[in-house]
Amino acid sequence: MVFFGPAPGGNEESCVSDPTGVQPRGAHVSNSLLVEFYQQIPENGPQAKSKATRKEAIEAFKHHVAERYTEGTLLRLLANGDNQARRAALLALGLLGTMNACPGVAACLHDDDHETAQMAADTLWSLWFRADAPDNNQELQRLVRLRDREQALAGLNALLERAPEFAEAYNQRAILYFRQKKFECSAADCQKVLELNPFHFGAQAGLGQCYMQMRKHRAALKAFRAALRLNPRLEGIAETIRALENALGEEGRRDDKK
Numbered sequence: 001m002v003f004f005g006p007a008p009g010g011n012e013e014s015c016v017s018d019p020t021g022v023q024p025r026g027a028h029v030s031n032s033l034l035v036e037f038y039q040q041i042p043e044n045g046p047q048a049k050s051k052a053t054r055k056e057a058i059e060a061f062k063h064h065v066a067e068r069y070t071e072g073t074l075l076r077l078l079a080n081g082d083n084q085a086r087r088a089a090l091l092a093l094g095l096l097g098t099m100n101a102c103p104g105v106a107a108c109l110h111d112d113d114h115e116t117a118q119m120a121a122d123t124l125w126s127l128w129f130r131a132d133a134p135d136n137n138q139e140l141q142r143l144v145r146l147r148d149r150e151q152a153l154a155g156l157n158a159l160l161e162r163a164p165e166f167a168e169a170y171n172q173r174a175i176l177y178f179r180q181k182k183f184e185c186s187a188a189d190c191q192k193v194l195e196l197n198p199f200h201f202g203a204q205a206g207l208g209q210c211y212m213q214m215r216k217h218r219a220a221l222k223a224f225r226a227a228l229r230l231n232p233r234l235e236g237i238a239e240t241i242r243a244l245e246n247a248l249g250e251e252g253r254r255d256d257k258k
């Protein structure tokens with residue numbers, strides 16, 4: 001089951017030449033050009049050489065996109081592009097986007113194309129992990145790689161002292177609290193994440209897990225339903241909802257969407 005989070009697009013736009021040879025970023029760019037850049041990235045392979053080649057291609061893609069596209073243009077491609085254009089836009093937003101892109105990217109979690117929906121989830125995680133100042137983002141990445149849970153928890157506490165609006169830092173602390181069986185603390189952090197970032201399906205599912213451990217099954221069911229509404233492809237959540245509905249009987253079948 002997906003829980004808390006990972007251990008760390010249609011109509012073609014015309015390319016209109018500017019008489020000076022210089023165009024504003026995002027103006028008159030073509031989604032076919034974005035797709036062309038995207039298709040130059042090789043498939044991920046097992047060999048170190050292929051991984052290095054892919055990494056270089058992604059960096060080149062990032063550079064090309066940064067020079068030619070704005071976040072607003074990429075978001076329009078999410079709404080109006082074909083599958084390839086939407087995937088390319090999602091990758092670009094994952095590399096360069098801001099938290100302002102979350103609503104548009106989150107809408108793609110409901111995309112009919114499975115690969116596009118999965119890329120949307122990956123893009124959201126990328127946005128969430130770099131939602132604060134660069135130094136704080138790097139510190140969060142360092143902390144989630146620590147094997148010593150006490151050191152990681154102390155580091156997250158210190159990080160949140162100086163970055164109290166950093167939703168993903170709360171989410172990562174919720175994970176640590178859960179592993180320490182401090183379920184009420186974990187649930188409180190999940191709720192804080194959702195206050196700061198209402199699109200965070202990982203924290204919503206994590207809240208359900210906390211309530212399960214606290215034997216608050218009705219609250220868990222409500223949390224899992226909310227998580228599935230955010231991301232309908234969350235692994236194992238639909239099965240958990242059905243099990244809880246069966247266990248709770250009529251109470252479990254009550255609609256809590258309001």
